[in-house]
Amino acid sequence: MISSLERWNRRCPKSIRRNDVEDFFLTISLMLGFLVLLCLYRVARGPGIFNRIIGVNVIGTKTLVILALMGFLYKRIDMFVDICLVYALLNFISTLAAAKYFQRKGAK
Amino acid sequence: MHATGKSDTLGALLSLIGLALYVGFSLVSIKILMIAVFIFIASPTATHAILRAAFDAEVTPWTKDGRVIREGGGEKSE
Numbered sequence: 001m002i003s004s005l006e007r008w009n010r011r012c013p014k015s016i017r018r019n020d021v022e023d024f025f026l027t028i029s030l031m032l033g034f035l036v037l038l039c040l041y042r043v044a045r046g047p048g049i050f051n052r053i054i055g056v057n058v059i060g061t062k063t064l065v066i067l068a069l070m071g072f073l074y075k076r077i078d079m080f081v082d083i084c085l086v087y088a089l090l091n092f093i094s095t096l097a098a099a100k101y102f103q104r105k106g107a108k
Numbered sequence: 109m110h111a112t113g114k115s116d117t118l119g120a121l122l123s124l125i126g127l128a129l130y131v132g133f134s135l136v137s138i139k140i141l142m143i144a145v146f147i148f149i150a151s152p153t154a155t156h157a158i159l160r161a162a163f164d165a166e167v168t169p170w171t172k173d174g175r176v177i178r179e180g181g182g183e184k185s186e
Contacts, residue, residue: 028123048167050161050162050165050167053158054158057154058112058115058116061119061120061147061151064120064143065119065124068123068127072130077136078135078136081136081140084143085139085146092146092151095157095158096153099154099158099161102161102165103164103165104164104165
């Protein structure tokens with residue numbers, strides 16, 4: 001009796017073969033992708049601009065974690081971790097800029 | 109507020125620390141820990157900026173019994 005992971009490892013090319021922990025990472029990435037969809041609903045339908053800013057901020061942080069996990073899946077974490085760092089900085093700056101732009105009376 | 113303040117900060121922090129432990133001690137793990145430290149500082153700051161902007165725009169948080177919460181903890185019933 002072979003597991004689905006072993007069957008996958010037999011078929012796929014060597015570069016994307018994965019062990020148990022990386023299989024767990026793939027599951028976590030898919031779950032985070034599903035949670036991104038839930039946050040996207042808040043961005044699309046959220047009452048007011050501030051709910052949308054918060055939704056975008058949460059999506060950015062989730063994307064950062066997904067990027068780090070994908071670095072392990074593609075076995076290029078030394079490259080992906082730099083992209084993660086840049087993404088964290090950009091997410092923070094864009095959130096601050098949006099919050100500062102809408103900081104006035106009556107901006108709903 | 110809960111979304112960006114608690115779940116975002118702590119969730120990403122613990123995930124990244126776990127990934128750093130999985131790599132082992134190397135330059136990559138140090139970089140991942142640097143990202144974790146940055147998130148630990150930057151995410152509450154962003155939450156604070158959003159809430160400050162929302163209070164300045166006179167957006168009141170939702171409450172169950174309909175009372176209005178103003179900035180600085182003061183409450184005013186409608």
